[in-house]
Amino acid sequence: MLATNIANSVGSLSPPNVVNVVAATGPAIVQDTTPASNTVYVTQTASFTAAFSGGVPMYLQWQQSPNGVSSWISVTGQVTGATGTNLNITPTVAGTNYYRLYASNAVGTASSTAAQLIVLPAPALPPPGTVQVAGDLIANLEPSDLTPGVTSWRNETTNANSVGNFTALGGGALNLLTLAFNYTYVNVLNVAGAGNNAVASALLTPSEINGGQPVSMEVWVNATGFGNQDTPLSYGVGGGSGAPSEERSLGYGTAGYGGFTADYGSADLGWSTTSVGWHYLVATYDGNAVILYQDGAANGSSSSPGALLTVQSYINVGSANGGTAPVGGANPMIGSIAAARIMSGVLSAAQVQSNYVAGVFGTVPTSLLPAPNLGSSYSGGVLTLSWPRGTLVSATSLSGPWTPVVGATSPYQVTPTLGAHMVFYRVRVP
Numbered sequence: 001m002l003a004t005n006i007a008n009s010v011g012s013l014s015p016p017n018v019v020n021v022v023a024a025t026g027p028a029i030v031q032d033t034t035p036a037s038n039t040v041y042v043t044q045t046a047s048f049t050a051a052f053s054g055g056v057p058m059y060l061q062w063q064q065s066p067n068g069v070s071s072w073i074s075v076t077g078q079v080t081g082a083t084g085t086n087l088n089i090t091p092t093v094a095g096t097n098y099y100r101l102y103a104s105n106a107v108g109t110a111s112s113t114a115a116q117l118i119v120l121p122a123p124a125l126p127p128p129g130t131v132q133v134a135g136d137l138i139a140n141l142e143p144s145d146l147t148p149g150v151t152s153w154r155n156e157t158t159n160a161n162s163v164g165n166f167t168a169l170g171g172g173a174l175n176l177l178t179l180a181f182n183y184t185y186v187n188v189l190n191v192a193g194a195g196n197n198a199v200a201s202a203l204l205t206p207s208e209i210n211g212g213q214p215v216s217m218e219v220w221v222n223a224t225g226f227g228n229q230d231t232p233l234s235y236g237v238g239g240g241s242g243a244p245s246e247e248r249s250l251g252y253g254t255a256g257y258g259g260f261t262a263d264y265g266s267a268d269l270g271w272s273t274t275s276v277g278w279h280y281l282v283a284t285y286d287g288n289a290v291i292l293y294q295d296g297a298a299n300g301s302s303s304s305p306g307a308l309l310t311v312q313s314y315i316n317v318g319s320a321n322g323g324t325a326p327v328g329g330a331n332p333m334i335g336s337i338a339a340a341r342i343m344s345g346v347l348s349a350a351q352v353q354s355n356y357v358a359g360v361f362g363t364v365p366t367s368l369l370p371a372p373n374l375g376s377s378y379s380g381g382v383l384t385l386s387w388p389r390g391t392l393v394s395a396t397s398l399s400g401p402w403t404p405v406v407g408a409t410s411p412y413q414v415t416p417t418l419g420a421h422m423v424f425y426r427v428r429v430p
Contacts (some may be wrong), residue, residue: 018282026108027054033115041120043180048087051103058105062087068098069112091119129358135345136161142170143338144388146187158370163201169329181252188336191318195329198318205235205236205312207342212307216347217283220360221336223276229253230333236310246311249320252285278301280356286346296356323426372427386411390429
């Protein structure tokens with residue numbers, strides 16, 4: 001502290017001016033990088049933390065190096081989760097890198113100790129399981145049909161009571177997102193709490209799942225938050241507290257009356273998912289009782305709904321029909337949807353558990369599936385072929401012989417050569 005006393009022939013200033021001088025300090029580690037090392041599989045998230053003290057303003061930057069000694073580059077602003085004192089990184093390729101937090105201010109610089117991150121290749125996964133079906137398969141939406149730019153979600157069923165393909169309520173291309181799931185990636189319908197991002201069927205529900213008829217409803221969701229009412233799958237018409245049970249809405253939320261219907265009736269079970277992230281949700285109704293399942297296990301039931309009065313409507317994925325008309329977009333879910341199914345029979349507890357184990361990529365028996373589409377596009381001299389399932393085969397004549405294209409996975413690219421022989425392609429399913 002410095003004190004000054006200023007005086008002249010007239011007098012002096014009192015009290016004296018006081019100036020406090022604080023010494024500036026450079027960055028100093030408060031918490032070194034934690035943990036010191038981490039090992040994850042691709043698509044899994046690794047987290048690191050470090051902290052510094054010192055004079056402000058202080059600039060913090062997370063850095064990456066292939067060896068932990070040199071060639072440090074910034075990942076702040078390039079990696080989602082690299083903010084302030086925390087780093088959350090989700091690697092997409094296997095390998096080893098090192099991470100540290102670099103700090104600087106007007107006085108100096110400092111770095112935390114480098115932490116090692118080992119990223120292992122994805123473990124071998126079993127092939128997708130076979131989905132159990134009860135009754136007629138009315139709607140069957142699979143993630144393999146969600147390719148960038150598509151304007152409809154194909155309904156993979158040959159059943160005569162199919163409700164057709166599903167298109168976005170807001171029109172245009174579907175709002176898609178790619179998410180990690182079990183060490184791999186899956187394309188999903190990204191509803192994100194916006195009704196226009198939800199999709200609806202082209203045709204109305206058949207009589208076999210209207211009125212008081214039985215039904216099973218399944219959906220794979222990735223919840224990123226919870227609203228008052230979140231509706232991943234529904235049909236019928238929503239109403240108020242005095243309305244009859246005209247809607248079958250598989251939903252959840254913070255309001256406390258989710259479950260099977262948004263009509264506040266006896267089928268409301270006060271059910272909600274337990275956490276954000278991936279969940280497999282099921283509701284079954286046998287004409288009298290409702291059973292709810294979450295992640296393969298029973299999560300609630302009601303034996304008192306009795307006969308419902310579900311009216312004919314379009315099926316909505318990602319939202320509900322609101323008011324007194326079958327118009328979707330109400331109560332959109334916060335998050336995304338990878339797969340959804342509606343069938344006219346009642347799944348047993350064992351079948352629900354089996355479908356959960358089959359996973360998000362599980363498929364129904366091929367006898368229930370239509371022939372797969374072989375899509376194609378040509379740009380810049382490259383032909384790109386895409387298909388939802390099956391094996392790509394080729395031949396130099398329409399009469400064959402047809403042989404599998406070795407190593408071909410969707411999408412598959414071919415560069416045609418001028419003057420070469422003609423090649424035909426198609427998809428073969430078991």
